[in-house]
Amino acid sequence: MVFDDYGYVKRWDCENTVFYMNANKDIANYFLVNYIDATSEGESGDSILEKLKALENNYTDEIAEKNIRKKILGLFENDSLAAQLDKNISAIYPIKLKNINELDNYKNLIYYVEESPYFFRRFVLPYTDKQTDELKTIISDNKEKTIRDILSDLANDEDAYFDLAEHKSINSVYELVIRLFSKIPFLQYNFKAEQKPMSIEKRIENSLDEVLFKYHDIVVNENKDLEAMILKEDTELTDADLERKIDELVREV
CATH class of the missing domain: 3.40.1350 (Trna Endonuclease; Chain: A, domain 1)
Incomplete structure (x- = not known):
C-alpha cells in the first residue's frame, strides 16, 4: 500500500x-x-x-x-x-x-x-x-x-x-x-505544526485556584508583601494554614 x-x-x-x-x-x-x-x-x-x-x-x-x-x-x-x-x-x-x-x-x-x-x-x-x-x-x-x-x-x-x-x-x-x-527512502513525513507551546509560568497560573494564585502572584511578581495579603484575608490565617498553602503552591509548581 x-x-x-x-x-x-x-x-x-x-x-x-x-x-x-x-x-x-x-x-x-x-x-x-x-x-x-x-x-x-x-x-x-x-x-x-x-x-x-x-x-x-x-x-x-x-x-x-x-x-x-x-x-x-x-x-x-x-x-x-x-x-x-x-x-x-x-x-x-x-x-x-x-x-x-x-x-x-x-x-x-x-x-x-x-x-x-x-x-x-x-x-x-x-x-x-x-x-x-x-x-x-x-x-x-x-x-x-x-x-x-x-x-x-x-x-x-x-x-x-x-x-x-x-x-x-x-x-x-x-x-x-x-x-x-x-x-523506506521515498516515504515522506508530514510534519504536524503545533501551536506555540504555553509557557511554564502560564501553565502554573492556570492550574492554581483563586487563593493559591494570590500567593503565587506575591512570590513571582512581588505585587504585595506577605503581611499585607494576610491582612486582606477575610479570616485570620494561622501559621499552619500558611504553611499548608505554601506547600500546596510548591507541589503545583
Missing part, C-alpha cells in the same frame, strides 16, 4: 521478492522488496544471513533463468532507461520476527547487511504480526485518509514517542511506523 500511494508499480515478482518502479518515468528510483520470515523455531543469525544473501546471489546468478537483474532489465523500454538501474536500485528486507525482542540478537547482522557496498543499497525492516495487524486496522478505520497521512499522524503521537523512549511500548505500531520512515 505504501508503494501504491507514492506511484510505484509492481513490475515483477517471484516467490518472496517483488520489483517496483515508479509510473512516472522521470523518477529513476527502483526497489526490490525481499520478504523474509524469521519466525520458525531455531532461527539464528546465520540462517537469517543466508536468507538475506539469497537475493544478492540471485541478482547476478550465472544461470540466466535465476538472474533477477536480467529479468528486470528486460522490463525497460530502452537501453538508456535500463542504464539507470544499477546506480538507482535499492533492496528493502522486511523481516518478520516472532518477538521484536529478538531484534537485539541481530543488530550486528543488520548493520553488516545494510553497510554492504555491492549491487544495491540495503534497508532491513524488522516487524511482527502484532505490529502489522494493528497498522492494518488503523488504515481500515481511516479509509478517507492517504497512507502517508495516516503514518504521519501516528508518527506525531508525542505520548507514544515518550513511551517508546522509556521502553514502555516495545512491539507497538508506533515503533513500526518510525522504522518505516527510516527504512
Whole structure:
C-alpha cells in the first residue's frame, strides 16, 4: 500500500521478492522488496544471513533463468532507461520476527547487511504480526485518509514517542511506523505544526485556584508583601494554614 500511494508499480515478482518502479518515468528510483520470515523455531543469525544473501546471489546468478537483474532489465523500454538501474536500485528486507525482542540478537547482522557496498543499497525492516495487524486496522478505520497521512499522524503521537523512549511500548505500531520512515527512502513525513507551546509560568497560573494564585502572584511578581495579603484575608490565617498553602503552591509548581 505504501508503494501504491507514492506511484510505484509492481513490475515483477517471484516467490518472496517483488520489483517496483515508479509510473512516472522521470523518477529513476527502483526497489526490490525481499520478504523474509524469521519466525520458525531455531532461527539464528546465520540462517537469517543466508536468507538475506539469497537475493544478492540471485541478482547476478550465472544461470540466466535465476538472474533477477536480467529479468528486470528486460522490463525497460530502452537501453538508456535500463542504464539507470544499477546506480538507482535499492533492496528493502522486511523481516518478520516472532518477538521484536529478538531484534537485539541481530543488530550486528543488520548493520553488516545494510553497510554492504555491492549491487544495491540495503534497508532491513524488522516487524511482527502484532505490529502489522494493528497498522492494518488503523488504515481500515481511516479509509478517507492517504497512507502517508495516516503514518504521519501516528508518527506525531508525542505520548507514544515518550513511551517508546522509556521502553514502555516495545512491539507497538508506533515503533513500526518510525522504522518505516527510516527504512523506506521515498516515504515522506508530514510534519504536524503545533501551536506555540504555553509557557511554564502560564501553565502554573492556570492550574492554581483563586487563593493559591494570590500567593503565587506575591512570590513571582512581588505585587504585595506577605503581611499585607494576610491582612486582606477575610479570616485570620494561622501559621499552619500558611504553611499548608505554601506547600500546596510548591507541589503545583
